[in-house]
Amino acid sequence: MTYTAPRGTRDILPEETPLWQFVEQKAREVFQLYNFHEIRTPIFEHTELFQRGIGADTDIIAKEMYTFQDRKGRSLTLRPEGTAAVVRAYLESNRHKQEPLSKLWYQGAMFRYERPQAGRYRQFYQIGCEVFGRGGAYQDAEVIATAQQLFAAAGLQNLEVQVNSVGCPVCRPRLKEKIQSFLGANLAQLCGDCRTRFGSNPLRVLDCKNPRCNEFLVGLPDLTDALCADCRTHFQSVHDYLDALQLKFQVNPRLVRGLDYYTKTVFEVLSGQLGAQNAVCGGGRYDNLVEELGGPALPAVGFAFGLERAVMLLQGQGAAVPGTLPYIFLLPLGAQADAQAVLLTAQLRRAGVPTEIDLADRGLAAKLKTASKLQARYVYIIGDNELHEKCGQLKDMRSGGQEKIGLAELAEIVAAKHREKN
Numbered sequence: 001m002t003y004t005a006p007r008g009t010r011d012i013l014p015e016e017t018p019l020w021q022f023v024e025q026k027a028r029e030v031f032q033l034y035n036f037h038e039i040r041t042p043i044f045e046h047t048e049l050f051q052r053g054i055g056a057d058t059d060i061i062a063k064e065m066y067t068f069q070d071r072k073g074r075s076l077t078l079r080p081e082g083t084a085a086v087v088r089a090y091l092e093s094n095r096h097k098q099e100p101l102s103k104l105w106y107q108g109a110m111f112r113y114e115r116p117q118a119g120r121y122r123q124f125y126q127i128g129c130e131v132f133g134r135g136g137a138y139q140d141a142e143v144i145a146t147a148q149q150l151f152a153a154a155g156l157q158n159l160e161v162q163v164n165s166v167g168c169p170v171c172r173p174r175l176k177e178k179i180q181s182f183l184g185a186n187l188a189q190l191c192g193d194c195r196t197r198f199g200s201n202p203l204r205v206l207d208c209k210n211p212r213c214n215e216f217l218v219g220l221p222d223l224t225d226a227l228c229a230d231c232r233t234h235f236q237s238v239h240d241y242l243d244a245l246q247l248k249f250q251v252n253p254r255l256v257r258g259l260d261y262y263t264k265t266v267f268e269v270l271s272g273q274l275g276a277q278n279a280v281c282g283g284g285r286y287d288n289l290v291e292e293l294g295g296p297a298l299p300a301v302g303f304a305f306g307l308e309r310a311v312m313l314l315q316g317q318g319a320a321v322p323g324t325l326p327y328i329f330l331l332p333l334g335a336q337a338d339a340q341a342v343l344l345t346a347q348l349r350r351a352g353v354p355t356e357i358d359l360a361d362r363g364l365a366a367k368l369k370t371a372s373k374l375q376a377r378y379v380y381i382i383g384d385n386e387l388h389e390k391c392g393q394l395k396d397m398r399s400g401g402q403e404k405i406g407l408a409e410l411a412e413i414v415a416a417k418h419r420e421k422n
């Protein structure tokens, strides 16, 4: 009997982890530049938090949550996204009473029962951020700039930033009416999902991936005309600030997001390289969610990006980050040499040198083969002959050159070589 990873999950193997760590590191650095602080929330939350926060009409709530009961019959859900939990933690820790402005970032696994395909998984990883306490358009532009700088720092190329406004509770009904009256005559021709959404959440029809539904959207009038004066001014200011920050962007009047909590600005970062799953990053403003989740009326804005997709893009560009290899491989030959080698591994590692050891009872040729396979930069051979001289042979695996080095000096000499290399 062998086992495979559950459908929609995958292992991130050591060949890939250096690239993941690289993106994570760039994110950490850029968040620091923008004064964000890391927050870590639990992997599961009370189901109600997501039901309230994300909106009952969304795909996530309707069909994608991993929900289970614990032993006391409480309904818990593996987090499908980060924002609701960060808002919960922000309120629970009373930061809203202490900080006039909170900028938080997070990273971790998210879970959605979606149909798996390239770039879409049931367990996937997001890095995201949330800003609480600033309602002005500048903050929207700054959050978009954060995402943009982060992707630039990671070396991601050919990305496009698209922005739109989905209005607020004042003008949203007008936006919905506009879509409903435009599509009404063709309602029967739309896909099942769109027919359901038509009544409750017609904005989501704009986001339908079905090409037939898209055909019926051709000629849809510009919805920004239906925005209220406040939302229109806000959207214009976002453009102005994006220009001031020298950020390139496109207005996509059809851009809406899969989560219900957005107000005013929404944005996505897209790549032509990803096929159907072309969004790397999505976000926007959500001025009503904090209040909806039991807090004060407090404006907020944020984004999240998918690590799988960011890493896929980097791989597509041919980016590779080498993993750490053993710098020195100790090859003792015999019981007495083994004891010395064990001592040396400790010294070398304490001196900061990535070290491996082969204590197997076998000959030098076999040990050299292993060291070479594992791409050790140097090997140190300790045989019985050398042992009574208290030294061993340091072999450079690239040049093949060999020199005699005392056991007592080895750690210092190799640590110096390793420092020089780095």
Ligand code: AMP
Residues within 6 Å of the ligand: 081, 112, 114, 119, 120, 121, 122, 123, 124, 125, 126, 257, 258, 279, 280, 281, 282, 283, 304, 305, 306, 307, 308, 309
């Ligand atoms: P969302 O939370 O749906 O706004 O998604 C934000 C970003 O997370 C997307 O742009 C993707 O990069 C990523 N993402 C969302 N869902 C998945 C998934 N099922 N598998 C992999 N990445 C995902």
